[in-house]
Amino acid sequence: MTLRLITFPISHFCEKARWALDRARLDYREEGHLPLFQIAAVRRAGGKRQVPVLALPEGGGIPDSTPILHYIDTLVAPALRLFPEEPAQRREVEALEERFDKTLGPAARRVVYLHLLREPVLLNRYLVHGLPAWQRAIFPAYRPLLSRLIRRGLRVTEEAAARDEEKLRVLFAEIGERLADGRRYLVGDRFTAADLTFAALGAPLLGPAQYGVPLPTLAEMPPRLREKIEGYRATAAGKFLLRLYAEERGTAALRAVPPSGG
Ligand SMILES: N[C@@H](CCC(=O)N[C@@H](CS)C(=O)NCC(=O)O)C(=O)O
Numbered sequence: 001m002t003l004r005l006i007t008f009p010i011s012h013f014c015e016k017a018r019w020a021l022d023r024a025r026l027d028y029r030e031e032g033h034l035p036l037f038q039i040a041a042v043r044r045a046g047g048k049r050q051v052p053v054l055a056l057p058e059g060g061g062i063p064d065s066t067p068i069l070h071y072i073d074t075l076v077a078p079a080l081r082l083f084p085e086e087p088a089q090r091r092e093v094e095a096l097e098e099r100f101d102k103t104l105g106p107a108a109r110r111v112v113y114l115h116l117l118r119e120p121v122l123l124n125r126y127l128v129h130g131l132p133a134w135q136r137a138i139f140p141a142y143r144p145l146l147s148r149l150i151r152r153g154l155r156v157t158e159e160a161a162a163r164d165e166e167k168l169r170v171l172f173a174e175i176g177e178r179l180a181d182g183r184r185y186l187v188g189d190r191f192t193a194a195d196l197t198f199a200a201l202g203a204p205l206l207g208p209a210q211y212g213v214p215l216p217t218l219a220e221m222p223p224r225l226r227e228k229i230e231g232y233r234a235t236a237a238g239k240f241l242l243r244l245y246a247e248e249r250g251t252a253a254l255r256a257v258p259p260s261g262g
Contacts, residue, residue: 026075
């Protein structure tokens with residue numbers, strides 16, 4: 001019996017939880033689903049319908065990426081914790097995480113879906129990683145319905161995406177200013193939940209090579225989306241995000257740290 005992370009594998013909120021689990025080097029199994037097919041597993045683990053949910057070996061589970069990160073912190077050595085002990089720093093990390101959850105996550109998702117939902121070949125290729133074989137097999141037939149569900153559920157329109165891009169421009173500029181003093185992390189002098197959340201939730205806009213499941217390459221992207229991604233990659237915040245993925249998403253950086261205990 002082990003931890004089970006119930007996901008849509010491609011989802012950046014799921015990537016946030018998966019990164020935290022990988023970083024903690026906890027023994028877990030990812031259980032990927034297509035939208036709608038997750039509901040029974042999510043309910044069994046105590047959630048409503050959204051993923052990620054971390055199902056616990058003793059029964060029940062933890063819905064929502066933020067409580068999942070807090071739970072993981074209770075299982076790891078202090079050096080690996082994502083939330084600082086020091087109260088002011090902790091509050092700052094929690095406030096940034098909340099802001100990224102509320103603003104960055106939904107905006108990045110809508111901007112990318114606006115372009116990708118028009119690309120059946122890319123959807124067939126990239127939305128199937130990490131799914132059980134039967135869900136992969138039905139994907140091409142399910143895709144048109146899924147595209148309609150996503151478009152309607154997330155209100156994916158040109159107008160909404162344009163408003164999101166403006167929010168993202170402001171947020172990326174703000175993060176760039178914060179980093180202008182040469183700091184390596186958003187809060188304090190080490191990697192925290194603020195960095196992880198910024199990187200995971202912004203990842204669809206940057207396409208980092210180390211994302212937990214394969215993402216379309218720049219060459220495969222439709223031209224308008226490619227142009228946007230190149231724009232984000234050129235910003236200070238975008239470069240920071242790609243550095244976090246390159247340096248922190250693998251396990252190499254963590255090898256010096258004991259997996260548990262003091
Ligand atoms: N606040 C949640 C947001 C998670 C979220 O938006 N999940 C989406 C996928 S990216 C979802 O499960 N959507 C399915 C639904 O709402 O039915 C978290 O941080 O975990």
